[in-house]
Amino acid sequence: MSDSLRLDGKVAVVTGAGRGLGRGAVRALAAAGADVVLLARSAEELGEAAREVEAAGRRALALPTDVTDEAAVEEAAEAVIEDFGKVDILVNNAGIAVVGPLLDLPLASLRLVMEVNVVGMFLCTRAFGGHMVGARSGRVINVASIAGLAGESDLTAYAASKGAVIAFTKSLAIEWARHGVTVNALAPGYFRTALNSEAIDDPVIGTKLLRHIPLKRVGQPEEIGPLLVYLASDSSSFMTGSVVVIDGGQTAR
16 A cells, blocks of 8 residues: 555544444544544444454544534544544544435424534534644545435435535535645445445345446445545545545446
8 A cells, every 4th residue: 555545643533433334434544554533323333343443453432422412522522632632534424314205204304314414514523623724734524425416316305415515525625725624525326334225125126226326236335445545645635625426337327
């Protein structure tokens, strides 16, 4: 691995770190040499992920945290600075989705999706990113979705939230460029995670889904790792405000 892709001596914070793409991000960052702070609501899942980081020879700090709770996020940021003294990388991955026709969608569902996917990202970026701005160095990586770039039936609330993630990324990239902090987004297509495995394995839904993916398969969480490490590393130093799609060709149609 090129030295510019190594993350030795870096401290990375990952939200939604206990499962799915967040767990894949944790593994990739640790393998590249970063110490990893893991945030999620499930202490059990965080503990399992933290042990994987330590098995890779890196330090891990598991902090059960609700990213929609402002006080909890600020407390987590203070704990990280107290323990590690800095934050170099923030991966805003925590997210949820609701599926269904708009006319059947309760307002409470829309508010919950926005709280986790948008407000949670805002709170974590403000809390952890402030230390990056102070250090005049850092990487913020927001996990968006191809749903924020192209429409899809029955995903209006989720798509709206991920569209907001993309707009947030572009605006903050401009705002923080003068502070030496880059802000980019990943826009994954369908990956096998606990969130969507049931749909992927459904004979009808899964077949229909694969019809729209030129590679004829969904992604695996570990396949997002190399791209994430690139965005977190010195190799991407001239890259900010970008939205990088990784979707098996789905949006190329």
